Amino acid sequence: MLHACKGKYPETDADSVSDPARTRAVVEVPVRLADGGWSTPKMVTFHGLGDGLEHIALVFEPTAAVPLVRLHSECLTGDVFGSARCDCGPQLTESLQLLATEGGILLYLRQEGRGIGLYNKLDAYRLQDQGLDTFAANRELNFPDDLRDYRSAAQMLLALDTPRIRLHTNNPDKAAQLRACGIDIEEAVPTGIFRTSRNAQYLRAKAVHSGHTIDLVEELI
Numbered sequence: 001m002l003h004a005c006k007g008k009y010p011e012t013d014a015d016s017v018s019d020p021a022r023t024r025a026v027v028e029v030p031v032r033l034a035d036g037g038w039s040t041p042k043m044v045t046f047h048g049l050g051d052g053l054e055h056i057a058l059v060f061e062p063t064a065a066v067p068l069v070r071l072h073s074e075c076l077t078g079d080v081f082g083s084a085r086c087d088c089g090p091q092l093t094e095s096l097q098l099l100a101t102e103g104g105i106l107l108y109l110r111q112e113g114r115g116i117g118l119y120n121k122l123d124a125y126r127l128q129d130q131g132l133d134t135f136a137a138n139r140e141l142n143f144p145d146d147l148r149d150y151r152s153a154a155q156m157l158l159a160l161d162t163p164r165i166r167l168h169t170n171n172p173d174k175a176a177q178l179r180a181c182g183i184d185i186e187e188a189v190p191t192g193i194f195r196t197s198r199n200a201q202y203l204r205a206k207a208v209h210s211g212h213t214i215d216l217v218e219e220l221i
Ligand SMILES: Nc1nc2c(ncn2[C@@H]2O[C@H](COP(=O)(O)OP(=O)(O)OP(=O)(O)O)[C@@H](O)[C@H]2O)c(=O)[nH]1
Pocket: 071, 072, 073, 074, 075, 076, 086, 088, 091, 111, 112, 113, 114, 115, 116, 121, 124, 125, 134, 138, 168, 169, 170, 171, 174, 191, 206, 212
């Protein structure tokens, strides 16, 4: 049973999520890995996710008793086109390789632009090109710093019978929100730091404004 958690913005989203979700379909999808090999995780869809979005899980078996789990928020520019403005592409590549090697679950969450959507993210990029950092650009567009709410992720984990996890992230908000929804996080396993001259300011802003565990290497910034 899902812990009744209020989510991040209870004032605008009054329903607490306490209803369980259930899996809908399971299909095998062969995916190409960074090392040139292949893996065939199970792609899982769901009924009853609270936010109504088409999130998917990729389950790499065999999973450990306490599996490694990556919550990856959608980034069309980085994940699909390899944009160097952020670190999303390399993080996705890293997590797929790791999960294929040791087993675990990737939740691919349809939270483009930290929840503001693709067009708004591209508007925010234009403001960043004028000098605002990624969080100030959100605020200039009248959005909060980060709109993501992970209640559906908690529902997905419980539907997969995975209430206890090791979470692959540098983002403390992901762990805090999952815990508030009753997910037991045994350990936060940090992701790699994929810093380049093009994304250094983006990584710096994440460390400074949202507490990501990313070392600041000032000479690159
Ligand atoms: N609003 C906004 N969103 C961005 C920007 N750059 C990347 N994103 C989004 O940020 C999110 C990054 O997702 P993740 O990599 O899962 O999350 P994270 O907060 O970086 O945390 P970890 O990678 O788990 O440490 C994606 O939804 C991207 O689309 C930006 O400049 N503005």
